[in-house]
Amino acid sequence: MKKEMKIGLLGLGVVATGVVERLAAQQKQIEAQTGILLSIEKALVLNPQEKAAVAKAHGFELVTNIEDITKDAEIDIVIELIGRISPAKEYILSALKNGKHVVTANKDLIAQHGKEIIAVAKEHKVGFYYEASVGGGIPLLRPLATSYAADTITSIKGIVNGTTNYMLTKMMEEQMDYQTALAQAQALGFAESDPTNDVDGIDAAYKMIILGAFAFGADLSLSDLSIQGIRHVQAADVVTAQTLGYEVKLIGEVKRVAQGITARVSPVLVPKTHPLAMIKNEYNGVFIESEGIGQSLLYGPGAGALPTATSVLSDLIEIADRAYDQQSFEAFNRKELGSPLADRSVVEENYFISVELNATPVSVDALVQSLNKQGYKVVYCALAATENRLSLIVNHVVPSAYEALLAELATQGQIQGQLGVMGDYNEN
Ligand code: HSE
Numbered sequence: 001m002k003k004e005m006k007i008g009l010l011g012l013g014v015v016a017t018g019v020v021e022r023l024a025a026q027q028k029q030i031e032a033q034t035g036i037l038l039s040i041e042k043a044l045v046l047n048p049q050e051k052a053a054v055a056k057a058h059g060f061e062l063v064t065n066i067e068d069i070t071k072d073a074e075i076d077i078v079i080e081l082i083g084r085i086s087p088a089k090e091y092i093l094s095a096l097k098n099g100k101h102v103v104t105a106n107k108d109l110i111a112q113h114g115k116e117i118i119a120v121a122k123e124h125k126v127g128f129y130y131e132a133s134v135g136g137g138i139p140l141l142r143p144l145a146t147s148y149a150a151d152t153i154t155s156i157k158g159i160v161n162g163t164t165n166y167m168l169t170k171m172m173e174e175q176m177d178y179q180t181a182l183a184q185a186q187a188l189g190f191a192e193s194d195p196t197n198d199v200d201g202i203d204a205a206y207k208m209i210i211l212g213a214f215a216f217g218a219d220l221s222l223s224d225l226s227i228q229g230i231r232h233v234q235a236a237d238v239v240t241a242q243t244l245g246y247e248v249k250l251i252g253e254v255k256r257v258a259q260g261i262t263a264r265v266s267p268v269l270v271p272k273t274h275p276l277a278m279i280k281n282e283y284n285g286v287f288i289e290s291e292g293i294g295q296s297l298l299y300g301p302g303a304g305a306l307p308t309a310t311s312v313l314s315d316l317i318e319i320a321d322r323a324y325d326q327q328s329f330e331a332f333n334r335k336e337l338g339s340p341l342a343d344r345s346v347v348e349e350n351y352f353i354s355v356e357l358n359a360t361p362v363s364v365d366a367l368v369q370s371l372n373k374q375g376y377k378v379v380y381c382a383l384a385a386t387e388n389r390l391s392l393i394v395n396h397v398v399p400s401a402y403e404a405l406l407a408e409l410a411t412q413g414q415i416q417g418q419l420g421v422m423g424d425y426n427e428n
Pocket residue numbers: 133135136160161162163164190191192198203302303304
């Protein structure tokens with residue numbers, strides 16, 4: 001029965017500093033609940049001078065050599081908060097092989113190399129937890145692994161990137177331009193160090209890969225998802241969407257269709273009445289449909305130091321509880337990976353498309369009739385009052401038919417916006 005566990009921290013940036021502060025605040029409560037005193041002993045940093053004040057205030061040592069942590073027999077738990085793949089992956093593997101439990105918030109790493117790392121943790125009988133990797137402060141992966149184990153999930157849709165949700169909210173509510181909104185999200189510590197992954201939907205895709213593994217046992221990689229970010233979302237389309245009763249959100253979705261599991265990330269018109277439409281700023285929400293519970297929403301801050309640090313602490317508590325009771329360390333995700341994936345070419349989606357027309361407006365009725373004759377279910381088609389801009393919504397289109405539709409519309413003008421649509425327009 002352990003009474004004390006010592007922690008080595010890898011990185012001392014925004015979230016790691018949050019971990020230091022939250023652990024100081026919660027240390028006594030955690031000890032009372034788990035029977036274990038958790039304390040930070042060392043932090044690995046690039047430049048010790050820059051971090052001297054926080055280390056002194058909290059009484060831990062700064063080191064610059066990873067082996068000072070991974071080879072230190074006194075350290076029980078390593079918290080990796082460097083991010084990205086290298087050297088985080090090598091450091092985590094070394095920590096696990098040296099018998100340390102590992103906690104991380106690194107979604108890039110888990111989505112791409114999770115299986116390998118989990119196998120090493122299992123081999124060395126140590127814990128590997130990553131609650132903070134998806135949804136920031138929202139308790140998400142642990143409930144999926146435990147409470148939802150009693151259910152069968154059919155779809156999981158989420159706003160899982162705080163940066164882009166913050167940007168879209170500012171762009172819609174305050175007419176802020178894209179660059180200013182991005183700069184604000186960066187200044188508030190929501191964005192990745194290189195925000196390309198945020199705005200291009202890659203960060204959301206990594207998180208959906210992790211959610212797909214917990215919800216369905218899906219073994220997804222980036223190439224299995226269709227991924228579109230928010231770079232091409234246009235103000236004119238957002239305004240049209242709003243007048244039609246929608247908000248534009250970057251949505252990640254993993255769902256079970258007849259042919260298997262399918263996943264995508266894209267900007268989507270979300271009906272204003274849907275709970276996901278009400279999620280603003282850096283907040284995230286994951287909307288789950290399942291056979292037993294029905295519909296459920298897990299909601300909270302998706303980025304930011306303290307919420308993310310609190311999720312890291314929840315993993316520490318799991319480790320402390322198991323260590324105290326001398327329990328074994330099972331994989332965080334209890335689902336066996338390998339659910340069959342659907343062939344994306346047969347999965348139908350609904351789309352909103354806008355076109356800047358070349359010349360005199362076409363006859364909308366004639367266009368709709370012609371498209372319907374070709375088998376497209378055009379459920380909305382209209383010209384903007386002030387411009388030569390045509391907007392249309394088509395339901396139930398497979399990717400090849402969508403490409404053919406875009407090619408046909410391109411003969412009328414310049415394609416401007418391409419967004420997904422949640423649900424059938426007619427039903428809203
Ligand atoms: N850049 C990420 C986001 C941080 O904005 O959601 C949290 O994973």
